[in-house]
Amino acid sequence: DSGVTQTPKHLITATGQRVTLRCSPRSGDLSVYWYQQSLDQGLQFLIQYYNGEERAKGNILERFSAQQFPDLHSELNLSSLELGDSALYFCASSVGGSKTDTQYFGPGTRLTVL
């Protein structure tokens, strides 16, 4: 158990809908990262927050957004869903602030768009 929690574990929805994925980092970690994993792409970085502020963006679509709250939990919002958005979404956390920090991953949310 990494100490990172994610809810829900599974999510099945229809095209055009909007969903919210939630992540709670390990106690004491300030950085939260979101990654998407699909069969053909591997793990792709989406976005990073550090202590409530956006720190970096990766390959995140405009239909997707995220935020980190004062209690440091984070939410990833996915809207106008398409079939191609079906994937595993992972949250990771680290102490934050250093490029040598280890990132610990949560169990993931499996999103299926029908």
Next chain:
Amino acid sequence: EDQVTQSPEALRLQEGESSSLNCSYTVSGLRGLFWYRQDPGKGPEFLFTLYSAGEEKEKERLKATLTKKESFLHITAPKPEDSATYLCAVQGLTQGGSEKLVFGKGTKLTVNP
């Protein structure tokens, strides 16, 4: 742009048959190279961090090594429970203020009893 290439894509071993997985990387200013293990449908589990060429780390049957261009994950006398996908990732200086990881696509290891 930072890149990570892992080989082979898949590896099938008999129990007790030692082997190595390769991770080749291109990064401007390596800050850290990370190995993770991932079981199907689960989150990556941290194994090792290597920071500089020549560094080695060991954990049970696994040993990770690092050169200036690649890292190896050596598996000694593997057991069926070592079956998983092994992921390699790097952090580099070119990412600005971000600590994002750039991942390879992984090596799927199957150990047969």
